[in-house]
Structures are given as structure tokens and as C-alpha cells.
Amino acid sequence: MDWDKLRIFHAVADAGSLTAAGDTLHLSQSAVSRQIRALEQSLDTTLFHRHARGLILTEQGELLHDATSSMNRRLETAAARIRDSREEVFGELRVTTTTGFGTLWLVPRLPKLYEKYPDLKIDLMLEERVLDLPMREADLAIRMKEPSQADLVRKRLNTVRMRLYAMPDYLEEHGVPQKPDDLQDHRLISQNVRSQQASAGEMLIQSLTAMGTPSTLTVNNYFGVLQGVLHGLGIGVLPDYVIADFPEIVRVLPEIESAQIPVYLAYPEELRNSKRIVAFRDFVLEELALSAKVLEAAAS
CATH class of the missing domain: 1.10.10.10 (Winged helix-like DNA-binding domain superfamily/Winged helix DNA-binding domain)
Known part of the structure; x- marks a missing residue:
């Protein structure tokens, strides 16, 4: 043919x-x-x-x-492996992750990566749907659960917990809740439970709404929840990694948090030696380590 x-x-x-x-x-x-x-x-x-x-x-x-x-797809893979046989890190890298992690944590840090590798072209796909890495819908994924697809290299990066946060001005005006029942005097901001999200986060939201909070704002992504918190609309349910970039936000009711949500980085086995993959993976690990230090300092 x-x-x-x-x-x-x-x-x-x-x-x-x-x-x-x-x-x-x-x-x-x-x-x-x-x-x-x-x-x-x-x-x-x-x-x-x-x-x-x-x-x-x-x-x-x-x-x-x-x-x-x-x-x-096979030709693209072959071309990528041929290009990656050189020392330079360049060319397209298709990365997929959740909307929340991508907008709130990853994108703000990408200037550092581009500064180090100016010829890198990143195609960032932010969606909750899990793309098929073996079929090359993306080259690399960062997900809030362990990927189940076969023939993938998997690395657990860290864990995330959903917690309650508010702005100081909001708390000064409405008071700081001292116990869970006090949430009935506040507006709760969260993802709606119909949105695709980690089950641990969904369970926390369900338990909080069961307390009978009279006023709520639900959004279908964490970026919207964060904006609500920053503008003093109420107390928000957010992943703990947001504090690394928004230290002014205050954690409330520290006894309330979700179960641990594992964060995994994965890519096809055939791209194991890709210099673009290695460069991106190492960059994410370095930035997560820096974020962890910020979170530790905020907690102390």
C-alpha cells in the first residue's frame, strides 16, 4: 500500500x-x-x-x-526517541493533569522550566478525564490516583489533603470557627459533588454539607473555589498545595481534613529514556520539594 x-x-x-x-x-x-x-x-x-x-x-x-x-503514533514515538538520543532537551511534550493541579500549582512554576529549557514546547491538557498514555493521547500524566493502564512507568510524587481555608479579613468580620458546628454560621465554598474529583475530597465535602451549612457556593473546579476564598465569600475546601503560593490564606478547623490523596506521575515505558520526560519529571520533583518546605513552615 x-x-x-x-x-x-x-x-x-x-x-x-x-x-x-x-x-x-x-x-x-x-x-x-x-x-x-x-x-x-x-x-x-x-x-x-x-x-x-x-x-x-x-x-x-x-x-x-x-x-x-x-x-x-508509532512514527511520533520513533521520532521522539531519535530526537531524544541527543543531549539537548527540546521539542513537544504533551502533559495532562487535573484542572486544579494544573492551574493552581503547575502553570505558575513553568517559567522556571522554560528558563532552563527554552526550546521545550509543552502542550498542557487540563482535564479530569484520564487520557490513554499507551495510545499516546499524552506523553506524561500527573494524576490524583495511581494509573491503572499497563506498560507505564509510575512514580508516586507526594500526597495531598483537602482542608478548610479562609482569608484573614473574612475571619475578622465573621469570626473564627472553633468547632465543626460553628460552620453553620459561615458560607461553605467547595467543588460540587457532581464534579469529577478524588473520592477523599468528595467524602469530606459530603460530610461538611451534612452539617447543614445554610449558605454555600459550589464550583466545578478548585480554581473557582480559590477565587471565592480570595474574595472573602466564605470558608473554602481546597487542596493543601495552594498554600505554597497563597500564604496569606489561613487554615481553619485544623482537625478537619480529607484522607490522603496520592499524586502520581506516569509515562509510557517506551519513553523511559526521553530527555524531555526526565527533565520535566526532575523539575516537578524539585518544585514539589520546595512546596513541601513552604507547607512545613506554614504549619509550624
Whole structure:
């Protein structure tokens, strides 16, 4: 089978139109169309349904697209390993983590990484859905539980606990709660329990809302919870790592906290020797160590 035709087919399938694929491949629309027709003739099948809104893969086209997608991932892996055989740390690194950890902890620290490795290109995917690392949906993941996928290198980074925090001005105006029942006199800010989150955090929120807090604000991510706390809306349920960058926030009711939530870094076994992976992993470990010192100082 002609590799060039498969490459063009894959581009058309991804783009959904001959014109868009041609722009990507720097080919004319007619040249792309000829290659697709020739591929369909060689396979004696129709690969696309053609209509006014563009192209849609047929069942046979879907099968072929699955195969070309797998080929592309393998080629990307091979290219990455070839590039990583050099000493320089450069090129694209696709990192996935949760919205909370990514926005509140990771992104604020990335300037240090770029300063050290200016040719690094990070594609950061912040979402609660667990991406498939063996299928190369991402190169590296930082998750709040141990990954269950096979053929991964896993490293436990640290643990996180959900705790209660508020701003000094808020506490001065509304009073500092001395016991859990005092939360009934405050507004509770938390993720809503319908949001995808660590079970330990969800259990803590459920136990707090069961106390009958009259006023609440629920948000579907921790960034929103943090903004509510910073603007004096109430007492927020937040991961302890936020204190490293917001030392002005005060912890309240220290006897209330979630169970430990493990934090894992993982990447495919085939990328074990990738210099980009190693550089990013070491950077995260160094920054976590610095954050741990800040948390210890805040607790003392």
C-alpha cells in the first residue's frame, strides 16, 4: 500500500475536507482528490461519504483511519526517541493533569522550566478525564490516583489533603470557627459533588454539607473555589498545595481534613529514556520539594 496515499488519506480524515487537508499538506485540492480516488480504487471501496458540509468516513474508512492513527503514533514515538538520543532537551511534550493541579500549582512554576529549557514546547491538557498514555493521547500524566493502564512507568510524587481555608479579613468580620458546628454560621465554598474529583475530597465535602451549612457556593473546579476564598465569600475546601503560593490564606478547623490523596506521575515505558520526560519529571520533583518546605513552615 502506498505510504504517501495513506498519509494524505489520514490528513483528509482528520480535516474533514479536501481543501483543509491540502492546506496542511501544501497540496492543491485536485491533487489530494486524485490521491484519495486512487486509494479507493486500489482498495476497491469507498472511504468517504461526500456531501455539501464536507467528508465523513465510511465504515471502511473508519477502519483504515484507525490503522493510520496507530501508524502515526508509532512514527511520533520513533521520532521522539531519535530526537531524544541527543543531549539537548527540546521539542513537544504533551502533559495532562487535573484542572486544579494544573492551574493552581503547575502553570505558575513553568517559567522556571522554560528558563532552563527554552526550546521545550509543552502542550498542557487540563482535564479530569484520564487520557490513554499507551495510545499516546499524552506523553506524561500527573494524576490524583495511581494509573491503572499497563506498560507505564509510575512514580508516586507526594500526597495531598483537602482542608478548610479562609482569608484573614473574612475571619475578622465573621469570626473564627472553633468547632465543626460553628460552620453553620459561615458560607461553605467547595467543588460540587457532581464534579469529577478524588473520592477523599468528595467524602469530606459530603460530610461538611451534612452539617447543614445554610449558605454555600459550589464550583466545578478548585480554581473557582480559590477565587471565592480570595474574595472573602466564605470558608473554602481546597487542596493543601495552594498554600505554597497563597500564604496569606489561613487554615481553619485544623482537625478537619480529607484522607490522603496520592499524586502520581506516569509515562509510557517506551519513553523511559526521553530527555524531555526526565527533565520535566526532575523539575516537578524539585518544585514539589520546595512546596513541601513552604507547607512545613506554614504549619509550624
